[in-house]
Ligand code: ADP
């Protein structure tokens with residue numbers, strides 16, 4: 226008997242929902258109470274110190290040691306008053322999660338709690354276990370973390386967490402945040418300069434991000450009974466349930482009571498941390514859900530997304546649930562993404578992607594709109610690389626997620642506007658003419674109809690007042706695609722401005738110069754625009770004709786980071802140097818190898834130690850039955866047929882696994898990480914995973930339900 230599975234199913238079936246007791250019905254009573262944000266700073270710092278810090282944050286300037294000391298003293302009192310005993314520099318290494326090392330406030334020599342400005346500003350974590358892609362080995366073994374004052378400190382258990390960047394001694398970025406901050410600075414500068422064409426009062430531009438986070442929630446006991454989920458985050462075997470998502474009855478459906486209680490609980494924790502979680506709903510697949518906070522400045526939103534994922538995991542424990550952030554935990558069931566809603570907002574409070582009522586303002590909108598499309602077109606391979614991961618490879622192009630082809634959806638109304646601008650732009654403008662009318666810019670509606678009826682199959686869609694990068698994987702750190710997007714848009718805006726300035730210098734009227742360069746952008750980037758069904762085979766063919774890339778696997782997708790073009794675009798704003806790009810790719814390839822290797826091992830273990838022994842036992846039962854039937858003179862042909870089928874599939878599993886193990890041995894000898902990752906992709910994943918799985922999933926259908934050792938899909942997905 227498959228004891229583990231039955232115990233788990235029984236345990237899961239006995240659970241009740243645990244509605245959390247909230248201290249108040251009003252979120253405002255506790256919102257932000259465990260984070261040290263600007264409001265807290267203002268109430269705990271001397272006015273001149275607060276002004277200085279605020280100014281440094283706004284301008285991205287360094288905080289001087291005296292001010293740092295004052296902040297450290299204030300935050301220490303706040304921390305001690307709120308039950309914190311330790312502090313840590315909290316950072317985002319390239320492994321995909323977050324890291325911390327705790328130090329006590331208590332100083333045993335003086336016998337009191339201490340926290341100096343220097344400890345706030347900089348630390349040297351023992352970083353030898355974090356990947357550096359070879360950067361650290363060659364120079365200094367240690368890296369250091371440096372305080373990022375633009376993201377609020379927060380309370381985690383009894384620890385004060387200080388958001389930081391993580392760099393090597395020689396200054397190379399070893400994390401996600403350091404280049405992200407540089408990219409945001411680049412886009413701010415580039416966009417502000419372009420804004421000056423339209424409004425001299427704009428002094429800065431902030432990039433905003435709102436992440437819609439998808440995830441699965443399943444019972445903890447069932448999760449624990451699936452070694453593949455525990456080890457690799459996804460199920461390597463499992464026959465889809467009879468009732469899948471055909472009915473689509475889960476989407477926006479009532480949220481099962483246990484999961485609902487969990488949501489209330491984690492939203493409470495998020496609100497205390499100042500994470501503006503607002504919407505929650507069911508997703509398409511059974512047991513799949515989505516949460517979205519209100520958008521914030523990109524750096525803070527990225528930190529908040531990482532924090533939120535962490536909070537969700539911890540709170541889920543209290544509800545005996547496991548949260549799956551993997552992009553494709555279940556085969557043939559919808560995967561999970563992290564839709565990155567992105568826009569640019571000026572210091573005067575104008576969203577640059579919001580169509581306006583006046584034609585004049587719409588030229589500004591069109592400028593940013595068309596340049597973003599042009600950036601996505603020109604650097605689509607780098608954008609594709611920014612969302613490459615072993616997990617996301619299972620999702621992209623899987624008929625429910627955007628394909629690996631990067632395209633932009635803008636809706637029929639704006640397509641018409643761009644087409645008109647492209648085709649009619651050459652008309653002569655005479656004195657007294659309404660130029661905007663002649664160009665059709667006066668016709669941009671304030672409210673874009675496609676906003677409501679938008680294309681869900683596009684990887685990069687304009688949704689009325691923002692772009693939504695939907696191809697990002699659910700587990701990925703949003704900071705990586707955001708670094709790339711903001712860098713390429715900065716580059717495009719700078720190139721655009723240079724061209725416009727050149728025309729103006731040659732005597733062209735400013736607005737005409739802008740329009741002329743825009744027309745060129747629109748024409749050149751036309752191929753990236755696609756309004757049809759991104760899931761269809763026709764699109765794959767059409768995209769090929771248009772010359773758009775369709776790079777399906779991570780190892781090759783990552784090559785885009787190392788092209789001349791990539792080095793140039795990341796280099797010109799010091800976002801990432803050539804060496805950093807190379808080091809990063811090294812880490813990403815290694816990470817890919819590790820992920821596929823783990824899946825392959827789990828597959829082998831499960832097949833050899835769980836599946837095949839069960840099948841042999843079951844075979845013996847059938848053989849006895851067949852013999853019995855024959856003895857009493859009855860027809861045993863159908864039983865014999867089942868025995869033959871099972872034998873055939875067992876053989877398939879066994880030969881597949883053994884050959885895969887041999888292949889792994891060969892590949893593991895390869896030194897070069899790029900080559901090795903390609904081998905793992907082609908000769909392990911593509912060659913064996915599907916094949917072995919096919920036989921195991923068939924066996925699941927033949928072997929009696931009582932004997933099957935692995936928790937089944939229907940049990941994981943429909944039990945709450
Ligand atoms: P959907 O219909 O895709 O769920 P929502 O309107 O609920 O869209 O928004 C999804 C996310 O987009 C939310 O996190 C929201 O805060 C964010 N968002 C809305 N406006 C902007 C903006 N201007 N910039 C960035 N994100 C935004």
Ligand code: MG
Nearest residue numbers: 437564566693
């Ligand atoms: Mg959305």
